[in-house]
Amino acid sequence: MAASSIQPVGIIGGTGLTTLAGLRIEGESAVTTEWGEPSAPLVRGTLDRQPVIFLARHGNPHRIPPHQVNYRANLMALYQAGVRTVVGVNAVGGIHPDMGPAHVVIPDQIIDYTWGRACTFFEGELDSVTHIDFTYPYDREARELLIEAARAESIGFSGFGVYGATQGPRLETAAEIRRMERDGCDLVGMTGMPEAVLAAELGMRYACLGLVVNWAAGKTDHIITMDEIEAAIEQGMSGVKRVLARSVASLGALSPLPRPA
Template identity: 60%
Template sequence: MTVHAIIGGTGLTQLEGLSIQQALSLETPYGAPSADILRGEYAGREVLFLARHGHPHRIPPHQVNYRANLWALRQAGAEAILAVNAVGGIHAAMGTGHFCVPHQLVDYTYGRAHTYFEGELEAVTHVDFSHPYDEGLRQRLIAALLAEGCAFSGHGVYACTQGPRLETAAEIVRLERDGCDIVGMTGMPEAVLARELGLPYACLALVVNPAAGKSSALITMADIERALGEGMGKAKAVLGRVLAA
């Protein structure tokens, strides 16, 4: 039975319903992960859980130690990764509360430690990243969203920006012109590090606000928190279905 790891983003620093059996405080060659890795049972299956931003939520997107997080999950026995991300909606279909299971991404980040293949190497290594998300995991997320009756899109292009600030309206115009449908700050280098470690990886993205310029209203944390409160319960139900299946 595959051991799945869930990486919880903003709004998912705890996985309610997880019967915790062990809290693993791990060190890696890249430092400490964002939080203890929780090993337990969820939806009748063994699962590992890691809060991407720490618990409590305290680590901004550009300071997450992505290398330590992925390394520690593999060290703890993870064989596949289900990542949950809060995002802004660019495409008209990506309204607040909508889910997206992206099939592609564009990386706009800079200055992040983004690979394990550096330093004193015996040989240069390049990983194929043509299709950044594992198709099998994507289809399982899509099936679970259908079963839960959630509004979702089974395809989308995730734009990963640096943060921690939100984007300008002009930047969103640029991202839309580049073909992006949703925008977040944590999709990279997480996805490519999973690929370098040979871990199947897929993203369940919850739209928590219209991207800058896509609404006449200002983006407020109160509105984002309201969307997180309404949407993360559905996300947990979807994850449960994926694991149970």
């Protein structure tokens, strides 16, 4: 199959991800959608003949806080660019005792604690109400490919986890983390929702590739610092990049899902 006919894989995350080994950047394009402008221009490239499109979730430079990200524009821009499989790369806090700083996690569930965010495409003057199934928020086949890649790269990872999505931009209190742990959360982050559900509304395969950058509040005897977070990112991002590089061609070969009516 010619490279031009292969569907691009979308990767949402930090701009540093565009330095994947073997990646050839081909250009970028500023786009707009009926839901407004995405966080940043779409950066297009190829990796082992697989087209990829990167989108910096918080803008480039990193300036948009998680509660003000235009998630609808981000997902729609990728959809209109031909993306049908998306990997969301997320920096998260570790709650589960095995999920410490620099650990990679491929979660399988979400609990949404956010509020007030534009979280659906199905609103306004509708012909009918649409309720999508969200029992399993992450695509099974995409998750399996990420897990296989992490295993093949021999990095420390967990192939399960409940992602607790909080509002931000502040970090959580120790009491909030204790509540989330009682609820069954293994991770805490601020960008997992509504990104996942919007992808589902568009019929896009979506999986999360989480990098733990700090222990969640109250899990250590010291406060969380940016120095700690930056050190974990520097240590763990190489594993994230290796997983993406190994899995991207297989992700691109997944068959498209139907878009909900």
